Amino acid sequence: MKQAEKMQAEDRRVQIISRSTDLFLEQGFAGTSMSMIAKRCGITKASLYHHFNGKDELFVACVTSGYQRALDALTEIIAQADRPAGQKLAEAMTVLYDITISSSVGRMSPLIAEVSRTFPNVARSFHSEYIAPQQDLVWNLIEAGQASGEFKDLDRGLLFHMLFGPIVTLSLSREMFSTFDDLDEHFPVGHLRDGHLNVILGMLRKDR
Template sequence: MATATPRQRRKDARPQELLDAALQLFVEKGFAATRSEEIAARAGVAKGTLYRYYPSKDELFKAMVRDNLSVHIAESAAQAAQYEGSIAELLSQMMQAWWAKVGHGNAGVVCKIMMVEARNFPELARFYVEEVIRPSQALIGGLIERGIRTGEFRAVPVEATVHMLIAPMLHMLLHEHSFGEHDICHQTMAAEELLDAQMALLLHGLLANPA
């Protein structure tokens, strides 16, 4: 089996290097203010090389969303499809896992960028809705419906319950990547503890026969 040359390895890594450079600049300057040539320079390549992989800044951002968010949604959906235990336990596990994968690091930053920039970039906002928001809502809503069908959950308004589950996550994410970045607002409780408290409160309202 032929061994990849250093040149080939660098070429294979280049798309990720471009995504990393773009994310750094989007955080520093915002999506609108970042120019394609700045991304190329940060990644150490020519502007033409950037366009070879990503024809536009919009396409680069879409790749960033798929790389940091869509993959996690797909993994969670696959896990949920094979799961046969308590839906309440699965929801709790998924919320903690989602925070561990998305709340920290690049994925959380991508979420924040989209929330800040959505108004000025409606095409990207529509892409984000189709790629992230609707699949996430469908996944959580499907689990709640399963819990209702099996009798584990009482009958509740599914759409409203989905929003109740997601809203605190978005609040924590915004805090993590705004105030939390500068340690301005001291948070005495870890996000994982807040999620445990949220799920305990919500599940007592969801369960058909709460203990």
């Protein structure tokens, strides 16, 4: 494929993801068909299947849209070997909050919970393509802190529930009450993130 054709195909894919996200939010996963998506995108159903093998794959692409940039940001933070692990964790948590609350994942978090119960293959794909990569990167950061003596040795499963659970809960809460005029007063992201970070560092640091 020529470079121009490749860029055109990528632009089309981005457009499909954007319009499909809106449609999933309007109609739900079960209420959205590939025919409806093709019509919304102004393309044929055959053309849609050229970009995505099925609705499951397209849904996962919608909720993880732009996610690679977040993974790249986490990778860059972790690679900074001359900085304390605590500082890197603070920056990493800012990225985690951003990608979970301010991205497509945040907008679609209630729908993700619904779809994951009904369609296990979607849940598995979402975990392998979204959850697992960021957990692995964060664990690399934690292990570096343990190796340097800055962090304690803690159970990975317990730590991840403490670290990722509140972020997911906040995302769901903000979407559940998104019509509130005073949403940020009820669920202030920056304040809650900073408090969350202090709790996690309190668990991890040996000097506490």
